Amino acid sequence: MTTTKNASPVTAEPPAAAVAADAHWTATRDRLRNRQRPTASLVICDDPDLKKAVEEAKWTVRRITTALEAEPDDADLQRDLTTAQKALETVQADFDQVAIVLRFQALRRPDWEDLKKNHPPTEEQAEDNFVVNVETLGPHLIAASSLDGVTAEDAQYYLDEWSEGEASALFQTAWNIQSGTTRMDVGKG
Numbered sequence: 001m002t003t004t005k006n007a008s009p010v011t012a013e014p015p016a017a018a019v020a021a022d023a024h025w026t027a028t029r030d031r032l033r034n035r036q037r038p039t040a041s042l043v044i045c046d047d048p049d050l051k052k053a054v055e056e057a058k059w060t061v062r063r064i065t066t067a068l069e070a071e072p073d074d075a076d077l078q079r080d081l082t083t084a085q086k087a088l089e090t091v092q093a094d095f096d097q098v099a100i101v102l103r104f105q106a107l108r109r110p111d112w113e114d115l116k117k118n119h120p121p122t123e124e125q126a127e128d129n130f131v132v133n134v135e136t137l138g139p140h141l142i143a144a145s146s147l148d149g150v151t152a153e154d155a156q157y158y159l160d161e162w163s164e165g166e167a168s169a170l171f172q173t174a175w176n177i178q179s180g181t182t183r184m185d186v187g188k189g
């Protein structure tokens with residue numbers, strides 16, 4: 001299937017048999033055409049104590065909630081849960097103030113395929129079964145899928161300067177949203 005970026009969607013009428021079988025086909029078709037591409041976020045927080053505090057507060061809420069399921073009428077547990085939820089809200093608000101959230105969206109398939117074609121693997125990478133040159137693709141993929149305006153130059157800087165684990169997480173977030181997210185179930189017919 002060959003398309004261009006500016007190609008308009010096919011507007012042919014749905015098959016009469018489909019409309020007859022499902023009176024809501026037009027609405028279903030519109031919903032399918034108007035789906036948003038998947039998104040993913042990378043949350044960066046440089047304060048390990050704050051990250052730990054959020055996790056501990058979440059754990060406390062889960063622990064008390066579980067206890068309340070066993071004893072739903074326990075007034076002390078209900079008060080403890082209210083206190084724990086307020087503490088979680090407070091520490092989460094502090095976390096949200098300092099965290100940096102980078103958002104990425106899946107590209108249109110033709111755009112993704114074009115990007116991969118523009119970054120073929122080196123001979124050595126091809127021998128290792130790579131389908132793209134991740135070194136040259138990385139900054140362009142991050143920029144193309146960024147919802148926050150990260151440029152290819154920004155991305156290259158981050159990939160070069162950040163620790164290996166952090167640079168990998170940045171690349172993997174942009175990469176995984178292209179092929180790793182499926183929002184559907186294949187049910188039995």
